[in-house]
Amino acid sequence: MDDKILAPSLKEDNFWSKMRKAPWFISFSSSIFSIILGLIAGLILLMVINPARAFPAFGLLFIGGFSGTHSIAQFIYLAPPILMTGLSVAFAFKTGLFNIGTPGQFLAGIFMSLVGAIMWNCPWYVNILLAMLGGAIWGFIPGFCKAFFNVNEVLSAIMLNWIAIILVDVGISNMPAMIDSVYSTRTVNIVNVNASAIIPGWGLENFDSGLNISIFIAIIIAVICWLLINKTNFGFELKACGSNKSASKYAGISDKRNIILSFVIAGALAGIGGAMKYLAPTATSGYSLQISSLPEEGFTGISVGLLAASNPIGCIFSALFISYLDVSGEAIQQLRYAPENVSFIIGIIVYFASFVALVKTWLSKVYQKDLFKWLGDIFVKLFKWLCIKFKNIRHCCTLKINKMKNKNEKTSSGGNSTASEVKDDEKEEDK
Amino acid sequence: MDWVLFGKFCSTFIAFAIPLVLVAYGGMFSEHSGIINIALEAVMIIGAMVGALVCSGFDSAVSSGFPSQLAMFISILSAGLGGAVFSLLLSFASIHLKADQTIAGIALNTIAPALFIISIWAIQGEAQTNIFLPSWRRISLSMLGLSSSSLTPFANSLLTYSLNYLTTIIALFLIPLCAIILYKTSFGLRLRACGEHPQAADSVGINVYKMRYAGVTIGGFLAGVGGMAYLLVVSSSFDGQVAGYGFLALAVMIFGNWRPGRIILAALFFSLFTTISNMTGVISWLPTFGSINEGAKLYNLLPYIVTIIVLIFTSKRSQAPKAEGIPYDVSKRS
Numbered sequence: 016m017d018d019k020i021l022a023p024s025l026k027e028d029n030f031w032s033k034m035r036k037a038p039w040f041i042s043f044s045s046s047i048f049s050i051i052l053g054l055i056a057g058l059i060l061l062m063v064i065n066p067a068r069a070f071p072a073f074g075l076l077f078i079g080g081f082s083g084t085h086s087i088a089q090f091i092y093l094a095p096p097i098l099m100t101g102l103s104v105a106f107a108f109k110t111g112l113f114n115i116g117t118p119g120q121f122l123a124g125i126f127m128s129l130v131g132a133i134m135w136n137c138p139w140y141v142n143i144l145l146a147m148l149g150g151a152i153w154g155f156i157p158g159f160c161k162a163f164f165n166v167n168e169v170l171s172a173i174m175l176n177w178i179a180i181i182l183v184d185v186g187i188s189n190m191p192a193m194i195d196s197v198y199s200t201r202t203v204n205i206v207n208v209n210a211s212a213i214i215p216g217w218g219l220e221n222f223d224s225g226l227n228i229s230i231f232i233a234i235i236i237a238v239i240c241w242l243l244i245n246k247t248n249f250g251f252e253l254k255a256c257g258s259n260k261s262a263s264k265y266a267g268i269s270d271k272r273n274i275i276l277s278f279v280i281a282g283a284l285a286g287i288g289g290a291m292k293y294l295a296p297t298a299t300s301g302y303s304l305q306i307s308s309l310p311e312e313g314f315t316g317i318s319v320g321l322l323a324a325s326n327p328i329g330c331i332f333s334a335l336f337i338s339y340l341d342v343s344g345e346a347i348q349q350l351r352y353a354p355e356n357v358s359f360i361i362g363i364i365v366y367f368a369s370f371v372a373l374v375k376t377w378l379s380k381v382y383q384k385d386l387f388k389w390l391g392d393i394f395v396k397l398f399k400w401l402c403i404k405f406k407n408i409r410h411c412c413t414l415k416i417n418k419m420k421n422k423n424e425k426t427s428s429g430g431n432s433t434a435s436e437v438k439d440d441e442k443e444e445d446k
Numbered sequence: 447m448d449w450v451l452f453g454k455f456c457s458t459f460i461a462f463a464i465p466l467v468l469v470a471y472g473g474m475f476s477e478h479s480g481i482i483n484i485a486l487e488a489v490m491i492i493g494a495m496v497g498a499l500v501c502s503g504f505d506s507a508v509s510s511g512f513p514s515q516l517a518m519f520i521s522i523l524s525a526g527l528g529g530a531v532f533s534l535l536l537s538f539a540s541i542h543l544k545a546d547q548t549i550a551g552i553a554l555n556t557i558a559p560a561l562f563i564i565s566i567w568a569i570q571g572e573a574q575t576n577i578f579l580p581s582w583r584r585i586s587l588s589m590l591g592l593s594s595s596s597l598t599p600f601a602n603s604l605l606t607y608s609l610n611y612l613t614t615i616i617a618l619f620l621i622p623l624c625a626i627i628l629y630k631t632s633f634g635l636r637l638r639a640c641g642e643h644p645q646a647a648d649s650v651g652i653n654v655y656k657m658r659y660a661g662v663t664i665g666g667f668l669a670g671v672g673g674m675a676y677l678l679v680v681s682s683s684f685d686g687q688v689a690g691y692g693f694l695a696l697a698v699m700i701f702g703n704w705r706p707g708r709i710i711l712a713a714l715f716f717s718l719f720t721t722i723s724n725m726t727g728v729i730s731w732l733p734t735f736g737s738i739n740e741g742a743k744l745y746n747l748l749p750y751i752v753t754i755i756v757l758i759f760t761s762k763r764s765q766a767p768k769a770e771g772i773p774y775d776v777s778k779r780s
Contacts, residue, residue: 064568113548160754166761167700169484169548173693174750181746189738308687314556321549351572355563362556369549370539 035382035391042324045374046333049322053364060359061352072350076357079346080339088223090335090342092297095233096121098334099288100316102240103154103281105325109244110277111257116157116172118313119179120282123149124289125302125310126183132205132212132294133193139214139294143232146290147283153179154282155275162271168278176309184304195301202301205294214294225297233291233334236284240327253277288312315341318365337361453603455725461608461679462724463710463717464617465490468672469695470702470709471624472665476533477704478628479661480641480654480769484551485536486669487692488558492532493670494677495562497525498577498684499569505580514582515589518612522674529670530663532558537662541655544773562686576683583678585610613675624668625706637661641767644774654774669695697753703765715756719748 034040057076061069080090100117107114127149131142156175160166187193187202195201205212219226244250255263256273264270292312293302319337323329344357367374469486476483483489504517536554539545566574587594587605594602628634639647640657648654669692676691677684698716702709723745738744 060564064564115552156754160758160761164758164761165764166754166757170693170697170700171754171757173690174697174753177690177750178747181743181750185738185741185743317552318556321552353563353567353572355560359557359560359564362553362560365556366535366539366550366553369547369553370543370545372546373544 036379039326041375041379041382042326042371043329045371045378046322046324046329046368048374048378049364049367049371050336052367053360056363057356057360061356064352068350068352072347072352072356075346075350076340076343076360079343082346084223085225086342086346088225089297090339091230092225092227092295093338093341094334095229096288096292096312097315097319097338098230098233098237098330099291100285100312101319101323101330101334102237102316102327103150103285103288104317104320105323105327105330106240106244106284107277107281108320108325109250109257110253110273111260112158112161112168112274112277112281114154114157114172114278114281114285115169115317116154116175116282116313117285117316118309119172119176120150120153120285121289121292121310121313121316122176122179122183123153123282124286125293126186126289127286128212128290128294129187129193129202129205129302130190132209133203134190136209136212138211142212142294143214143287143290146286148286150286150289151279151283154278154280154285158275158278158282161278162274176313180309187302187304198303200304202303204301206296212294213296214291216296220296225295227295229291229295233287234331236287237327237331240284244327249276285313285316288316315361318361321365321368324368324371449598449600450603451728453600454607454728455721457604457607457609458679458724459714459717459721461611461614462720463713464614465672465676465679465691466695466698466713466717467621467710468617468675469669469692470699470713471621471706472529472667472669472672473696473699474665474702474704474706474709475624475628475637475668476662476665477699477770478638478641478767479658480644480767480772480774481537481540481658481662482547482551482771483533483536483662483665483669484548484696485533485554485558485692486665486695487688487690488551488554489529489533489666489669490673490676490688490692491558491562491686492673493525493529493666494673494684494688495565495577495686496528496670497521497674498579498677499565500524501579501583502577508580508582515585515612518583519616522613522616522671525674526667526670529668529673530666533662533666533669534659536666537659540662540773541658544775547771559686566686576685578683579678581682583611585612608679611675611678613671613678616671617675620668620671621706621710624664628706633660638767640774641769644769645778648774648776658774694749694753697757700764700766701753701756701760703760704767705765716749716753719752723748 054076058069058073061072080086100121103117103120104114124146128142128146131137131145132139137145153175157166157168157171160171161168193202195203214227214229214232216227219228244253252263252268253273253276255266255268256270256277260270289310289312315337319330319333322333322337340357340361344354347356348354469490472489473483473486498521501518501521504512504521508514508517532554536547536550539550540547563575566577570577587597587602587610590605592605594606597605628637636647636652637657637660639652640654640661644654647657672695673688676688694716695713698712699709701715702712726742726745
C-alpha cells in the first residue's frame, strides 16, 4: 500500500530532475522567457500610446485570432509560408550560415509557381516542385559565393533579395497572360485560370473556404527536416561544419559542398513557402507588382527560425504563434492601434532571443538550484493536495446532494414533515 | 555638351555618395571596436525619423522668423543623437548581454520600421504614414549671396539640384574628422585595438566595454546623420523606408576594406551606379531595352549586381577586424 503511494512521487521527482537538465527544455524555456519579455515590452508600449485602451488591446492580442472561423482560417493560412521560411533560416543556421535571403528565395518560389500555374497550366504539386527549384537556384548563388569566394553571405543574400524583386517585377510585366485584366499591377486570380493549381483542401474547405492542406505539408516537411538534421550522416556533417569548420575539414568533411547544399536546401524550403502563399484559395487578389518592399514572410521567417532556436519542430510552434499574433494585430486595429505594434513585439522577442546564450546558462543555473527543486516539489505537492481536496469536495457535494434528495423525498411523502425536519437538523448539529 | 544635365548628374552623384560614406563610416567605427553593426538600416530610419520630426516641428518657428538653417542644424544634430541613442540598444545587447550581434541587428531592423509607424500614429495622428518636410530645408542661392544669372549653367545646376542641403556641408566636415579620429588619435588607436585583440587592449588598461560603447554610439550618430542626408536627397516626405541603403553602406564598408579612404572611393563607385539607375529617364543616350516592358527597371539592378561582383573579387583578401562579432569575455584572456 505504501509502495503505491511513494512510487509516483519518486517518479515525478526523477522526471523533473531529468527535465531541468534536458537541452531542449532549457532552450524551450528561454524562448518562452523571451516571448514573455517581448509581450511585456509590447504592453508597456501600448500603455505609453494610450493607457485607457492598452489592456483591452492586449487582451485582443491573445483572443483576437479565435474571434471566428474566418480568423482561425486566416491564422492557419498565414502559418505555412512563414513556417517554411522559418525552416529555411533554421536549416542554414545549423550549418553556421545566416540566411537573410529568404525574401528573395520566397519571391523566386512565387514567380516559378505562378509561371507554372498560369503560363504552363501545371497541377499544384508540379508548381510546388517548380517553386522549390526557383528557391534552390536563388539559394545556390550566395552559397556558391560563400564557399568559393568567401563572400559574406548576409550581404550577397540582401543584394539578391533586391535583384529578385526587380527581376520578378520585370518578368511578370513581360508575360501579358499573367496580368489581371482589371488591375494592371496584379497577377490574375488563379482560380479562374487554372483551378487545379490551387493546393486542395481534402475536406478542410468544408470548415472554411480558405483552408487547405498546406499546413500539413509544411508540418511534414518540418519533421523531415528534423530527421535530416538529427538522424542522418548528412545532417551530422552540416552540424559539424556549423560548429567548427576547421575541425570538420580535418575530419574529411567538405565544407564547400556542405555550405552550398545547405543554402540550396534552405532556398528550396523558402521557395515552397512562396508557392503555399499564392496557390491558396484565399490568395484571390494575386501577387501585386511593387518594387519598393520585400515580402514580409521572408523576414518573419527569420524571427520564426530564431525563436525556435533553429529547431525544425520548434519552428512549427513558433510559426503558429507568430501567425496568430499577426491575425491578432489586425484585430487590435479596432481599438485604433497600428497593426505594426505586433511587428514591434515580434522584433522585441527576437531581440531578447538574441542573447539566448546568456539566458540559457542563467536558466540552467537557476534550474539546478535547490530553490527550484523546492518549487518543483511544491508544485507536485500542491497538485496532489488539490486532487485530494477536489476529491473531498466532490465527496461532500455528493453527501449534500444525497441529503437534499432524502429531504425532498420526505417532504413529498409525509404531511408532518416540518417537525421531523427540524428534529433532523438539531440532531445533525448535535453531532 | 549638355552642361545642365551634367551638373545635375554630378550633384546627384555626390548627393548619393554622401549618406553612403557617412553610414559606412558609422559601420566602420562600430566594427573597428569589434561589434558587427547590421542594424545600420534601422539606425538610419530612426535618425531620419527624429530629424524629420524635429524639422517639421520647427515649421511654425521658421515662418515667424527663426533662421531656417539653424533649425536644420538642430534637426540634423537630433537625427544623429536619435541614431546614437537607438544604437545603444545594439551595444547594450552585444556588450553586456553577450548577444549574437547579427540576430540583435536583425531584431532592430524589424523594430525600427514598426517603431516609425507607431510613433507617427502617436504623434501625427492615426493612419499617418509620412512625415512631410517643410520647403525651407534647402539652402537657396540667395542665402549664399549668389544669383543664378551670375553662375555658369554647370555651377547653377550643380548647386540647385540636390547638393543644396546643410547635410552636405556638415558631411564635408564630419568625413575627414572621423578619418582623423580613427587613425591619428590615441582614442582611435585604442578603439581599433579593441576590435583586433580586446584581451591585449585590456591588459594595457583600456576599458574594452567603454571603447565598444563609444564605437557603436559614434557609429550610430554618423548613421543617423547619414539617414537624414539620405532623406533630404531622396524625397520631400519620409515614409520609414531607406530602400536597403544601410545594407548597401555595409557592402561599401566591406568593399572599402574597413579603411576610411577606400570607403570614400567605394562609395563614389556605388553612387555612380545608383545615379545611373536613377537618371535613366533623363539621360537620352542610354540603351532602353526597347523590346522589354518596364526595361528601365533593369537599371535598378546595377548597384546590387555590381556589389555582388565586387564582393566576389575583394572578399578573399579582406582585412576585417579580427575580433568582430565575438563578445568580449575577460575570463578568456590568454
